[in-house]
Every structure is written in C-alpha cells, then in structure tokens.
Amino acid sequence: MEAVVKKGLLENFMQTHQNSIRSLFQRKKKSSTNEEDSLVDSPGPIPQLSVIANSVVARCSKILKVSTAELQHRFDIELPETVKQLLTYTRNFVEFCSYQALNMVSRNPDYLSDPEFRRLMYDMMLAWEAPCVETEPENKESPSYINEELEDEDGSSLFHFSSTNLAVQVDDKKTIGPEAFARIAPACPVVADVIIVHNLFDALTSSSSHRLHFLIFDKYLRSLDKVVKVAKNALGLSISNLQLDEGEITLDVDGAVPTQPVLQHVGMSAWPGRLTLTNYALYFGSLGMGSYDKAVRYDLATDLKQVIKPELTGPLGARLFDKAVMYNSSSVEEPVYFEFPEFKGNSRRDYWLDICLEILRAHRFIRKNNFNKIQQSEVLARAVLGIFRYRAIREAFHTCSSQYKTLLAFNLAESLPKGDIILETLSSRLALLSVGGAQHDMTESLHTKQKLKLSPVAILTLGQLGFNSQKESNLGAGVEVVGDICVGETNLLEIAVKKSISDTGRVEAAQATVNQVKVEGIDTNLAVMKELLFHHIAIARHIEHFASWEDPFKSTMFLMLTTLVILRGWIRYVLASISVFLAVCMLWSRLFNRGKPLEPIRIILPPNKNAVEQLLTLQEAISKFEALIQDGNIILLKIRALLFAALPPATDKVALLLVLMAAVFVFVPPRYIILLVYLEAFTRELPYRKESSDKLLRRAREWWFRIPAAPVQLIKNEEKRKKKR
Template identity: 25%
Template sequence: MGDIFVAEQTIHSRTPNGILSLAAVVSIEQFSRMNGLTGQKMQKIFKALVPESLHNDARYLVEYCCFRFLSRDSSDIHPSLKEPAFQRLIFITMLAWENPYHEELANTSEKASFQGKLVRVSAFVRIAPAISGVSDRSTVHNLFKALAGDEEGISLNVWLTYISELLKVHEGRRSYQIREFPQFCEERILCIASSSKRPVLKWENNMAWPGKLTLTDRAIYFEAIGLRGEKDAIRVDLTRHGLRVEKAKVGPLGSLLFDSAVSISPSSESKPWVLEFVDLGGDMRRDVWLAFISEVIALHKFIHEYGPEDGDESLFHVYGAHKGKERATTSAINSIARLQALQFIRKLFDDPSKLVQFSYLEYAPYGHVVCQTLAVNYWGGPLVTKSVVAGNQPIQGAWHSNEVFESSNHVFDIDGSVYLQKWMRSSTWASSASTTFWKNSSIRQGVVLSKNLVVADLTLVERAAETCKKKYHMVEKTQATIDAAMLKGIPSNIDLFKELMLPLAITVKNFEKLRRWEEPHLTLSFLVFAYTIIFRSLLSYIFPMALMIMAAGMLTLKGLKEQGRLGRSFGKVTIRDQPPSNTIQKIIAVKDAMRDVENSLQNLNVTLLKIRTILLSGQPQVHCHHS
C-alpha cells in the first residue's frame, strides 16, 4: 500500500542545495505529469516565476507543482481525493516538503516504500489545508494533534484511514433521503442521530423521551418516538440571534445524575431544549454534538457580523460576493464532516470544539483577525466595473462614480480581491491588532496562484491563523504554568487533602446530623435499623453486605461511565486556584496552614484519647513534663 513507482525522471537529482530525496522526485514528477508537463519543464517555469534566490529551493518547487494542480479545481471536496493513488501522492508530497533533500542519490527505477514514514506538523500544516475539504487553516494544528495522538507524526495508515472516513461522511450525506422530509428542502442535512444503540433523549418535566435528532445548516429537529410511532418534528432555528448552547446534567426526579446532555436555549424567555446523548462506547458523544451545534450557531454569528447585509446591492459590485455566505456555510459543513470522521476513527481531540473553525475562533486570542481574513476570502473579489449606456449595453472598463468605488479604506486579499468598507460592520475592525495586520497585509514575496494557494509565501488567512496559534499556545503555556505553580506550597496541598477527604467528611457530617436529631425522622429510622440488626443477630452480615453494595455501586458507576452519562469531569480532583501573593501573604498563608495542621492534630489526639480511655476503662489523664 505504501509502494510507489516512477517510470521516468526528467529533473536532475543533484542540485546546488543538495541531492533531492526520493519523495521530492516522486512528487515533482507525478504532479508535473498531472499538470500536462514534465518535471524539467515545470522546474523551468518555476524558476521564471520566483526570485533568483529561490531558484534552487526544492521545497518551493514541490509546493509549486502541487499547488498548481490543486488550483485548477475549486470544488468543496477535491474530486481526486477519491483516488487511492492521489491520497498516497499527497502523503508523499508532505514527506517531500518536510525533507526535500537526501544524503544519497535516490534510485527511482525501483519501487520504494513510504510505509513507516511519519509526516510532521509543519508539513501537514502547509499541505493539508491546500486540498479542498481536508482541513482548514485555523484548526489544522489541532487536527494534526488529533490524528497523531501520542506519536510524533501521522503515518500513512492513519492518513488513508482519515481520508477514507471523510469521504464516507460526505457520501453518507448525499445518501440522505431528503424527499422524505419536505421541511428540509432548503436546508442541508449534516447529521442524524437515531440509532437504538446510541439513543437521543429529550428531557422535559423530568421525563425522557427517545427520538430522532436531525441537524441541518440552519436548524435542529427532534422527532419524538411515542407508543404510536414518531410524532411531528419540532424545530429550533439556529440562525436566531442570542441562541445559547451549553453542557447540562439530567436525571430522574431532577437529580442531575447524568452529565451527558446539552441545553439549547432559543431565548431567555422560552424554555430550553435539553437533549441527552447516550453513548455505550464512550463519553465523547455529547461533546461532539455540542461542537456540531455550536459550529452552526457560530457560523451564523460570523455571517451576521462579518458578512454584508442581506439585500445589499453592493454585493453585485464585487464579482462572486453573492456566493460568500455559501462559501462560509460550506466551510462550516466541512468542519463538521471532519469532526464526524475523527469520531468514527476514534481520533478525537480533548475538546472537539477546537476542531471546528468558527467555534474555535469565537474564543481564541486573535480569532477576530482570522475571522476578518476569512470574510475577505469568502466575500472578496474583483470589482465589477460596468456602466450601462444607451441601448442598455454594458461596456467593460467604465468606472462607476458610486461611492462604493471611491472609498480608499477597502481591504484587499493577496490576489487583489477587494472587500468593501461598507461591509466592515463589526467593531473588531477598529482594534489595534486588526489595524496592524491589515497595514502589513500587502507585503508579498511568493507566487500567487489563487487567494488560497501561494507558493513560497503565506495567504492572509495563513498569516492570521499562525499568529492566532502562537497566541493560543502562549495562553495555554501560561495557564499550565499557573496550574503547576498552584500545586506547590502548603495551602494547595491542604486544599488537595481536603478534596480527597471530602467523601469521608460528608459521611461524618451526616452522622453528626443523626446524632444531634437535626432531622428526627431520619435519626429514628437509623436507630430502628441499628436495633434490628443488633437484636436480630445480623452483625455478621454487615461486612459482606457492605462489600456487595460497594461492588454494585462500582459496577453501576462503570456502566454509566461507559454510556458517557457521567461526563468526562466525573471523578477528577478539583483544586481551587490560589490568588497571587507577596512574601507577607505567603508567611500568613504558612501560619494559617500550620494552624490547620495544629487543629487536625488536636482533633486526632482527642480521638486517640477517647479510644485509649475506652480500651483502658478509665479516665484520660495527660501530664506535661517540663525538663
């Protein structure tokens, strides 16, 4: 499966910068032929386009051959992905981009295996988003982490499995019988949850109703299954402003026992939907569906904030701008498809929302600038300069006197596409980060094949996404440092001790309530139970019964955990963050900690004295001896 064969090599392996690796030779030659040329001719064209300093850079030659072929298609999902040979060629291209040179002369007359090779993060981030549907620029780093797992890179098997599942997801969407649902005629179905093994329950008035859940690009539908079959579907419009979706706990009689639900609040006045996602295979299903729904909501927030208003006539002044909303929707749909594929191959990230573009950018640092570049990418295009003269015949080249064209504050993509100033309705355009970014956006050095493909340089989305990734990494690193520091010192360890002793403390507290007759009916019931055990000579059964109850409880918890109904946070120890402190505050904290230790020792001593008194059948006596 990892073998590749090159019949003819037309480029020279020896270059001024080193000997081309086998992967580089294969990638250059194969893509050159797919472009209708030989590797040698592609190399000549490449040298004619790039600066002289890049003439002998094999990495950029690999980029040019690959990107030139990819630029010929603008489909939502690249059609060549269906071909196994193309899937392997992309993997080889990523290897070639990472290591374009080799120490020894490559022999391309024989089969060579790329099985066992790993694609690293830099190569994946550069090549994968260039292929329509495989990844987006904003979340490609998180996609790499999900696919790589504990490994240092992505293997060929993992890559082929991911692409295969991704294609199955898209094929499955096309197979949905939309004609059975006339209400979906103007919507695109994204996900359907109706499996009996993985039911969806809608909780209402402490009652759970199983049903069929359908997510589209505009709404979510639930069809309850009653005794008489399916009922009419109820709908929540996900395009509505002010919609909130969050994790929730559910349970019988309001017990909030199961941490496996999602709450969807259409507004502050209406009653929220509470949907529980039971999963017998793990505890990630709720989080995945939360990411699905959040992405659709975030998509429409993005369109409302960064896109032109509906019915804006200026949409027709920019070529292709009327398709901007469709492009943004397609991007979100592809994000959800990728998350579905990762779910099927069990390669999910800790937080699935980091794998879907708009949900991730909504809270990421510098995310608003990335959203701006995406808006320019989706709605930007060449200005349409037509003027109607006598006879209603449009003449190309006549410039409008309209104010749309007179403003000098439009922003431009790397290929010259324009995004009009009047579309900049979001307040984020006035931020200092945004101003700085767009001031330097016109600087370019590479070969622009399209607004999404640039050789030897970065697109605007890539530049913003790279900065966003660095800032996000900085935030995570800072938080990790704080978390690590919080576990040091006496106060933190005392908090940890208290958290670990919490179950015992709760038990002692409940027995104290019984002893003080705070709830007489409970105390009376406990005494009746205790006297029954004593006078019925059942004491010998207490220990085995306790073990049986404990075992039953453990099995119940295990079953609920496997169903994903307890949530991923169940069983985790939570330690309160300690506020930053100076030297004096630290001394006071140590003093307080020592006082807590002293109190604990006093309580322990009192308990030991009581036990000693009972054993010796006498009064406790303590003598202090001074030497």
C-alpha cells in the first residue's frame, strides 16, 4: 500500500512539473542552437501522420530550416487539389517533404558518405509505406538505436531530430517494398533512375523475398560512394598514355592488374594492355617494357557504323573462348577483339560489353534526336550515372544483370518490348530541357515548375559529386532541381516503363516455355518437326496420290474440281475460306478450352545414338548441305554461261523461249497460264502421257548437262595483317 502511495505521489509530481522540466531542457537546447533551429523545434507532431512519418517530416523541416507547419502550409498552397485528396494526403505530403529535403541534401558533395543520410532516405521509404496512423503496424518494435548517440556534441545533425520530437529510427526487422523504393529513390538521381528503378530493386532484393532491408540498401549506397570517389580520383590522375578531352569522364579501367590482364587481338596477334572506357571512347594502351604505350582511341560518339558484340577468341586466331568483346567501325581496317580472361564464366566480358553498349547507344540516341548541347550532356550524364550504379551493384553483390533486368537505361530500352516508346517519351521530356530550363521564378509553385520545365538533373548531380566541367560549372548555381518525378503524380516516362515491364513478364513467360521444349540431337529435332507437320505431310501425300493416278476416279474428280476453281477464279475464295476456318477453330478452342492446359504432343524418340554415331550423322547432314550449295552454285554458273553466250546454240534457244514466254504473259490471261501449268504437272503420270513426259524430261536434262559452267578463279587473301600499337 505504501508503495502504491509513493508511486501516485511521484506521478503527480512529474505531471505537475512536466512543463518546467521540458522548458528546462528546451532552454538548454536553445542555448546551443541558433534561432532558426529553435523555430523548427517548436511545433509538435502532426496528428494525422504515423510516428515514422512525423519523424521524417521533422528531420526534413530541420534540413530545410522551416517549421513543419510551414512545410504543410507550402504543400497546401503550392500543389493542386488532385494530390491533396483525403486518402492520399499524408503520403503525398511525405513525398513533398522528402523530395525537397533530398534536393537540399544532395548539394553537399559528400552526402553519400554520411550514414545519417542513408538512414534518413530509408526512413523516407518506410514513411511512404506507412504515412498515416491507420497504416502504421500494430506491433511497434523498439528503435534500433537512440539518435542522441549519433548526434554531434552540439546537437546540430541535419538528419536526426531530438527524441522529444518523435525521432524514430529504422528497425532492422522493417523492410520496404518496390513501390516505396520507386517513389523515393529516383528523387536522388545518383541512387536510381526512373527507367531502371524496378530492376535495381529486383537486384537488391534477389535474396530477400522481394523486400529491401536497410543493411542491403546501406551496403549499396556505400558501394556507390566508393565507385564515385574512384571515378572522381581518376579525373585528377596524370596518365601519360591517355589524353582525355574536356568533358570526358573515366568510367572504368581494366587490365592494370597483372593477374587480370586485357588482351587485344588484331588479326593473328594478341597483346596485353590496359582498357579504359570514358563517356566518349574506348582507349587501349599496350603494355611495353614496364610501361604502357600511347593509347589507341576507339571512338563511340561519332557515327562510324560501330559494331560492339560478344565474340570468341583464342591463340593464333582460334575461336575457343567466349570471353571477348568485338569492336568494329569504318575507322579501323579490321575488327579489334578485347579478351577478358578469367577461370570461371565470362562476367568480366559481359560487364564491359554492357557498359560499352550503353555509351554507344546513348550517343546514337543523341544523334537520332538532334539534341542541343545541354540535352546531349544530360543524356550522357544519365548514362554515366547508370554505369556508376551498375558498378556499385556488381562490386557490392557480385552480380551481373540479364537481358531484361539490366541496370543501364539505354540498354534496357533496346531489349524491352516497346522500349522505343520509352526512348520517345524520354526524348519528349528532354525537349522541355534547355539552358534556361534550370532557372525558374522562385514565386512559381513547385508543381508549376515541374509541369513547364525540367532541370538537367543528371548534369547537376554529376556537378554536385565533383564531375563538373568548365562549361557546366555555373549551371547549377542557385538552382532548384526539378526532376523526373512529381509529387502525387505518375509522369509519362513512368507510365511507359510500367507498360513495357508488364509486356516483359509475358515475354519472359513465353521464353520459359521455349526453353523447356528445346531438345538436343538432330534425330530428335527431326522427329519433333515430323510430328508437328504431320497433318501437312498427310495432305501432301494425298495430293501426290491423286497426281500418281493410281485411283483414276478420285484423280479425275480432283482434277475437275481444281480446274473449275482455277477457271472460275475461286482461288482467292478458297484461301479466304481456309483463313476463316482456322480462325473459327481458334475461337472454338479458346471458348471451350478456357483455363485448360495445352496437351503436350507425344513424340516417339528415335533410337539412342552414341557420340560417334551422332558425329557421323552431323557429318552426313553437313555433307548433304554442302552438296546442295554446290548444286546451287552450278546452276548459277550455268545461267551465267547462258547469259554471256558461252554456248551460242543454247543461248539462241533460251532467248527464243523467253520471247515466247513474254508473248504468252502479254496476250494470255493469268488464270489460263496457271491452268496450263497445273494440267501439265498433274497429268504427267497419266498412262498415255507418261512415256512422252519422261522422254521430254530426259531430253531437257541432257540439254542442261551440255551447258558448260562459267569459270571461277579462287584467289588467296595474302594481305599482311599488322599489329596495331
């Protein structure tokens, strides 16, 4: 009883002196902060927001140096009523605060290195998923850490707020989904791009059930920061054999480590060296006596009909190893192969193939749309940021993207179904971009600015990271970045990407069925094809049976029917009837077989053959194919001999026959010509015609055999292939 009384007295004391204690701590806080911080600290939480959303809004207000009430007032007056509906108000308000705060924070050149920034950005995604009290999870876990431990001594952290103002940090057990990531991550252009944001999320969550953990997100941003710093340091390095033009950025270098060389194959020669990719060209410097020779430049920007593709290489020109990238253009005499040796797989080759194609396709996109200087720089900056992200994922998680899961925007647009629509939409958005597009009247609302103009967000991002050139050094001065995403709305580029991704799912599902039915072996594939063409083969056999006149009555009836069809001109109706019949059969199957799986075709496998028998079968097939090519060449050479009168009597006969055929084509209606050809072919096996037909065919073959073939002279290629240094 005494304990209860003491507890009650203690509670009454705390309630009575709560304001005094709070004011005491607030005075201590104000004494160490400026007047603006005290203005930010003054308002309490917004009742409609969840705890995590209030935490994010409070930290955003501290970054922007305005109160949460002022932020809410700006949101209410600057954005249209369509994004302030009751059901979406809190989520759109979180987006509004997050986008403005990220825009402010990204002006710090080293923001990726700050763990508090990474924590805040992840909190923004959590707040987007649970923006209001109704969406907040019931089981609230304790915070993973107390924010005061990470604050500076003066309490001036931009990313964490005082615990008295509802600072809630990330719980290690909490995860985010793809929609939250797709809405928040592209607000920081170095982190994600609208085109590849879904593929980036898939790459980060490939082993976590499609939910993103903070540790994975933090590891990705730390790796991205490392990649950016390495590329930035490469700008200041003095490489004796590499002379870069203004605006060129070194994206990656390979071959500098002796254990991982890059071999350049030109003709029969191969030489180790160092391969460098910039946003304009490839450079290869051969390794000489302890140093690198002057690098050879392979242009990717100019229209030189460049071709970059995977290729096989090996010693002395042998095609053995699938570990090379082939570069060919009108500026080189012969293709150049860059080999990336490794013991397992070909991930190095695939990575370099992807990033080289990304730069090449970015320049093709520029030339196709005739962009101006600022638009060209924006396109290249998007490609550069994409390669940085790809490098970060590869180095952090040791994964390479597949065809439809690539992290490079222009490569993805080339491989996705309707990817051309994505590029067209991007081109139309870049058309809103100009040098003045980054400057706006500060009295205009954010929504109006996003509707009218776009900022060169990729250029500004590179400049903020330390990659600005002299021409663009002053471009981002005093600029409020207006990017691809708009609060509460889905722009046309996002819509085009979503449509293309939905089509990709169907393509991948269809491709999976194709991979399942692929079989090995010539005999097995022939058996499958024979079964698939069974009905067509049966129809052909019936027609052949009629043409053989083994059953005169059936053959006569078939001949009379087909002759009537040809004379009446009913062939077009027959073809139309066949098309309608097939359409009716397909609709019938769709109606009555809805939801039923397609029954598999039963194939009787041929007898198994060992490896030697399979090689013999393959050799026989190749020999038959070679014989067909030889016969085709002989026919072409004999026709050439007839055209140039190598045998004058035969040429005279052929010329006279061609004149008669021309007269027939002019004066005889086509249906009668078709009828005559058909009757001649169909009645060839009649008893009273068979002997004369065989004799005529024999004479025609004998005449053909007497025609000589035109001569052919084979010349060996004796050009000397010099090694390019």
